[in-house]
Structures are given as structure tokens and as C-alpha cells.
Amino acid sequence: MTNKSKVTIRDVAKAAGVSTQTVSRVINNRPDVSPATREHVKKIVGDLGYAPNTIAQSLSSGRSNTIGVVGFGLEYFGSARVLTGIERKANELGFSILLTLLDQFDRQKNERVLTHLIAHQVEGIIWAGPAFTDTMDVIDKMTKNLTVPIVLLNRNSSNTNIVVAMDNRTGGRLATEHLFEQGYQKIGIITGPASWWEAKERLAGWREVMTENGYSDIDNLVFEGNWEAESGDRGFKALNAAVPDLDAIFVCNDQMSLGVLQTANRIDLTVPDDLGIVGFDDIPESSYFSPPLTTVRQEARKLGALAVTQLNECIGTELDEERDKSGENLVTPKLIIRKSSVRN
């Protein structure tokens, strides 16, 4: 049925014996068309296999129904989920997605990406690129006089843009409080790279709770990992050597937790009896670590969906100072308690 060569609105109009406007009205479900002609046109549309040219619609109407998404690190479980969440919600709201992936911070490339998206007439942008603390103001500047709204993911705040984020600090608090509740005393932390906002926040949460529990001078309890299992291994060894009476570790992601568990097993240290462990992320495998891992679950998909919702609201309103960056845009993570932190 579907004809190879593109059939235009004019072809349909001609075949139906009406004007192109009438066809336009029908395909856009506008009123002001008699039921009879509407049906007639619909039939012709079907027969000819006509589908409106979105490009032309966009140019003519000034609306692209497309949002630009700048992603990063899909190999991280969280990032992949965020993108999934974005796609689902965007789809639901009738937006198409123009995707760009970044791998590292590079101002020039960032600017090119932005320009590229704008040139494509996207109606808004979701920036889920890398959130390095030292590049945040750069991004703020870059996006300052954008012609379309932009939602930034995973960072504290921006004075110019909407921000949506996982509440990593609370996540860090949850993990640490739980370890204290379980009776652990000397709680170390293996963080992610200090340049990552997420790492900083989780660390801050840990620090808060440590302080609240009367610990000061705790810098020797901190090891900076790189998110990978191997660094969990290293971190555990380093902390163990530096702090003999260490009895628990908040490991800032599940991969590194695996490294810790692996090493603990090897040196016959029993988790959770000798060492309590809490991870972060709740990757699907974490319930199959030995022992199963207590961890902080991030609802990454929800975060992605929230970003789209927020963006959509901005797209609706005129963007002249209509934005309120209310603090409601935090998604709170949740502690999943398993064996690795609960003594028998």
C-alpha cells in the first residue's frame, strides 16, 4: 500500500477533491470540518499512505515538538536509566528526542552541541552531561542566553536554570545513619572522584552524620575511588591499613562495593560481622553479591521523567522570567537493607 515516492498534502487534496487546508485540518484534528469530508479525507489519506512531513510542519508552525537530550556515560547503570525515563516521558508528552552523547567535559564541544541543538529548533534541552563541580559555572554561562529552556541534571543549583537531581546527600546520610544504627562505630567511606558532584554530595551526607555522632578529625576515613571495582579493592586495603579498628564502610557505588567484598572475602574477613558495607545505586546484581549488598537505591527513571516534566512546563509558558527554581526537584533515594550491613 504505502507508496514509495513521497505523497504530499497536495496529492491528498487533489485526490479528495478538496483544498490542502481542509486536509491540514483533518490531519491535525481541527474542528470546522464536516464529518462527511473528514471521513472522506481520512480515507484518501489511508489509501495513499500519506504521512505529514514533520519537517515542513515544524517550519510552518514554528514548533518542532522535539527536545534535545545531552547524555553521558550510558555504561553507568544510573545514566542509562535516566535516559530511559526521559525517553518514556518525552514520548508520552509528544516530544521527539534528538540525542547527543558526551564522554568528557570539553567546553568547545559543549558549545557545539548546544548550537547544534538550537539549530535543530529543539523546544528545550535536557542536559544530563557530566556534572563536574568545577565546570558547573561554565555551563551556566554557556546556557545563559539560550533561546530555549534547559533543565540541568544532577547538580546543586543554578541561578539561571532549572535543576533536577537525585538527593545524593540524603542518600549518603541514609547509608551512614543505618550503619550507626546497626552498631558500627568506625565508619569509613570510599567515594567517587572528587570532581564529581554526586561523589561530593554523598561524602557530605556521610560527613554530616559522622559529625552528628560526635566524630571529628575523620579525614583519614576517606578514600577517593574512581567508581570502578578495582578502586574499591584499593580503597578497602588503604583504609584497613590506616584505620585498624575500621568496622564499616560506606562505598559510594555498587561496583566499588563488589571490589571491597571481593577483597574482604579473600582475606577471610566476614561481612557483615567483621565489616559492615553499604553501597549506592542498587544495580540489579547487588542482591546477588556475597553477601547481598545493602545499598541506596536511586530511582533514576523517575529523575529522567521529572526532568522532562519540568522542561515541558517551561516550554508551555513564555520563558521570560517565568521560572521558579523551587527546591522540589529533588528525588529522594531509598535505603535497601540486605545482608552486608546487618550482623547476625
Next chain:
Amino acid sequence: MTNKSKVTIRDVAKAAGVSTQTVSRVINNRPDVSPATREHVKKIVGDLGYAPNTIAQSLSSGRSNTIGVVGFGLEYFGSARVLTGIERKANELGFSILLTLLDQFDRQKNERVLTHLIAHQVEGIIWAGPAFTDTMDVIDKMTKNLTVPIVLLNRNSSNTNIVVAMDNRTGGRLATEHLFEQGYQKIGIITGPASWWEAKERLAGWREVMTENGYSDIDNLVFEGNWEAESGDRGFKALNAAVPDLDAIFVCNDQMSLGVLQTANRIDLTVPDDLGIVGFDDIPESSYFSPPLTTVRQEARKLGALAVTQLNECIGTELDEERDKSGENLVTPKLIIRKSSVRN
């Protein structure tokens, strides 16, 4: 600098005192412009912060420079990597990506997606959606008279379309041959869901090698898992019960391998001495399992890049029967040998 309201090619032309055509030539780097005016126009473009409207360019030129990508299961490590590979290569070749994600097979939705992409005037499509063996012909039919080329990922073949795939069968062979070489005798397999093409192929590879080694009547050595760690656990128990002298398992992904290892550890079965294990995927954590996992590495990014390359060639040529579906489109996986399959 950048003005809020959109500046068009006409604004630039006016400001530069030339025709829009000349501006067009400059921004498209065409010849036939004197160096002097070229520079002059470029300057104005910079001053005005002009960026050509891609939508208008597309409509006018008939080329969108966009490809549609239909993805699936980004939470699987391989899928995420494939998408990354696609994005990189597409970017390199100057294509933008219109992304759609699917979660399950749904003919109606599939057709909508295709229509949607076509309506967006994509120049080609990469179908990295779910590859269920029983839906392949449906997809073939669906895509039969598409107006643009499409590349299908992860399936055996198609009589109408180009196919690019990981050579899962060879992967299965590699794993099984290795276990035989290591002296294991009774090699079971925990597969993925039988409806998945990947699962079927890996199983076929295993079956081939088993047969070559003189084993017949091997159906009791097969357990169908669901890719998740939990099913590795179940599978191991089931195989162990059914086949007392089982001494190795080819587990068709790393997550399920983790389940097996976990259970083996629990019942004090030593890997690799009592039980050899080979996984599939080489997720980053697999080298941190205990013991580190021998596994079949998929170069998923390469696969994604290959898909784009193939598509690009089709986009270049006229697509009237110009396609050769030569068998070169297989990416061969690679065995990564670690501790779990090598006896001391």
C-alpha cells in the same frame, strides 16, 4: 552577543549587503564566493550570532542529515554500549540522532515508531529493538517497503534488509571449546530466554561443540534462564541436581554467572576446581567476581559503529536493489580468560 530572537539568513544578507544566496554559499562552504566577501559574510554571521535553521535547510534541500535509532533495554550493558557506538559514529559522519526506545515487542507500536521516524524525514533507520526470533518476520514485513534504508541489529538474516550482529554462535563455541581444553568433561549451559535470538545462538554454539566432542543426548544439560542473577542461581541448582557429575557451566551472561558463583560459594563448591564457569558479556565487574570470571567479551560499541557505517553506505547509493547483504557484518567476540575456568 547572541541575540535572543532568531536571526535569519536574510538578516545576515541585509547586514552584509549581499544576497541570501551568497550567505547560503558561505555557510555551506561552497566555492564560487570571493575570499573577500566570504570573510565579510563570516564576520557578520559571527556578529549576529547567526546559526542556520536546520529544519529549513532540510525542507529545502531534501536532506535531513538525521537517522532514526530504535533502541531497547539500555539497562543491559551491551545495549547501552551499542547505542554509544551508534552515536559516536553517527556524529562523526554528520548525522543527528532521533531516538526512540522500546521495551517489548508490540507490532502496533513498532509500526507507529517507523511511521514517526519516516515522517521526520530520517535518511535511514537503525533497528536495535528487541530481537525475538518469533517476531523477526513481522519486522521484515513491516520494513519491506520503507522509503529509507534500515539496518537491523542482532539477528541472523533478513531477505530484505541489511543485518549487523554480534557473532553469538562463535561466542558460544569459544566458551565451550575453552572449557573442554581446560579438561572439563560435563559442560552444562544456562541460556537466556529461548525467545531471544542471542540466547538461541549461544546455545547453538555450545551444542555444536558438544556434538563435535562426541556428546549426544545433552538436553538435560540445558537450563533456560532469564538473564538475571537469580536465574543463574536456580539454573545451577537445577543442573546440579539433574547431572551429578556436572563439572562446568557455560552461563550465557555475566549477571547469571554471578548468581551461579554466589550459590557455588554458599555450598562450598570451589570454582574453578570443582566447577568451571564461563560467562558472556564481560561487564566491568566481572573481573571482580570471586573468582574473576572467564567470559566472552562483546565489542558492542564496534557493533553500533558498524551499523552506522553500513547504513551510511546505503544512504549514499540509490537504494533500488543496490544492497548486498554480504556476511561481513558479523562482529566476532573474544574470550577473556580469567580464574573461573582455569584449574590450579
Next chain:
DNA sequence: CTGTTAGCGCATTCAT
């Protein structure tokens, strides 16, 4: 080397 004329496919005024 440069400008003019036309038109991509559609939606948005206005008419009627």
C-alpha cells in the same frame, strides 16, 4: 563570482 526567481510541504491568516 553574484543575484534573481522559484519552490520544498505545510499551517496561518484571512476571506467566503
Next chain:
DNA sequence: ATGAATGCGCTAACAG
């Protein structure tokens, strides 16, 4: 309820 004219921003084909 329907149609005619006009233009979105740009490029193609020609002219000079």
C-alpha cells in the same frame, strides 16, 4: 464549513 493567498527559512537552478 471551506478555500485562496502568503510565508516559515532556506537552497536549487538558472541568469548574468
